[in-house]
Amino acid sequence: MKYELTGDTLTFQGRQLHRICALVDLPEIGVKAGDLGGWIEKVENLSQEGNAWVADEAKAYDSTLVTGNALLKNHAVAFDQTLLTDNVVVSDYAVISGEAEIRGEAKVSGGGLVTGVSLLANKAQVSEYAQVVDSSVLDEGKVLDSAQVLNGSEIRNQAIAFGNAQIRNGSVLSDEALVYGQAILSGVEMYHQSQVHGNAKVAAPGSQLFDNVNINGNTVISNAVWIHGQVKITGDVMIDKRQEIKGDFTISSQAQMESFYKWGVINESVKALPESHQADGKALLDLATKTISALSPQMQELALNNVQKQFDTLAKAHNEQMEIHHE
Known part of the structure; x- marks a missing residue:
């Protein structure tokens, strides 16, 4: 065993918590045998294995488990069905609750809150x-x-x-x-x-x-x-x-955004052109792209309307050719 529950108790959120006391040295976290730790509700909250520790005024209760080399310290609190494991550090006034799992080398500090079905890893x-x-x-x-x-x-x-x-x-x-x-x-x-x-x-x-x-x-x-x-x-x-x-x-500006919408319409117009007019359509689009982007939003609006008219002309020419072909 690396710790024991002392006779020092505290009622917190309706639970009776017990301060812990180290029975062995834990040099990796600076704890010596006889040092007092934080508060837990029962031994199931803190593993007797590894360097896991609840320090200072930190509290672990309900079905929380602090295991591995996890450290809960300062005024941090872990409760409900939470898991702190591996090399995590939860400090300051942080709160871990719900079914949250804190793994790896994750850190929660300040007044951070991790709750619900959450994972930090x-x-x-x-x-x-x-x-x-x-x-x-x-x-x-x-x-x-x-x-x-x-x-x-x-x-x-x-x-x-x-x-x-x-x-x-x-x-x-x-x-x-x-x-x-x-x-x-x-x-x-x-x-x-x-x-x-x-x-x-x-x-x-x-x-x-x-x-x-x-x-x-x-x-x-x-x-x-x-x-x-x-x-x-x-x-x-x-x-x-x-x-x-x-x-x-x-x-x-919204005017520029509307111009971009028109670019989208024009792009669709190019895709809709028949193969015989695709080259003309793409050439027109390339030319428009190079010139219109340098214009003011107001001039872009006029230029885009003009480009659309030219695409309409291409489409009309194609339709007329199709009518002649059918005749």
Whole structure:
């Protein structure tokens, strides 16, 4: 045995807890035989094996198990059916509850909360007043400040959520993705170095952001989109049409966004042209791409209307040829 329950008791949340006392030295964590530890409800809360320890004024109760080399210290609390194992450290005023599992070398500090059916593993970090509810933080993922990760979402690799960001409804942050500020993500997947910040809201299940995409300002995306490349969307832009956005450009106004919608229509027009007119259509599109992007939003609108008219002319010419052929 490495510890025993002392006669020092404490009533906490309706449970009677007992302070522990080390019976052997635990040099890896600086504990010597005779040192007093924290509080547990029963011996089932803290393994007698390994270097697992409850220190200071920390508390473990209900069906919580602290095992392996896990350390619960300061004023941290673990209860319900939680598991702290391997080399995890839960410190300060952190709270672990529900069916949460903290594994690997994960750390929870500050006033961090991990609850529900959640998993922290590898070198994951949750700190300050961040919350992880029914979600996962893996690898070197971090949830900092007052960020919230909710409803089956996942932070992995080196992705970070911080500020007052809210990640919810099965969203995934992977690679080096960042979400911060007051941003909200709902049902969205982010990869590579993509970022969502400011007051941006991407509440569009099925959406995917790749590469170096940067969504900020007061942007609102409410329909599924696939955005990749070096695209930056800022200002008061609303995207409510299902579409793919790719390239290297900035959209900073609703007028520019409407112009982009028209690009989408024009692209579909090219695809719809018969094979005999595809070359003309693609040449026209390439020329338009090189020239229109340099224009002001107002001039882009006029230019795009003109391009659409030229595509309509191509389509009309094709239809007339087909009528002559049938005659």
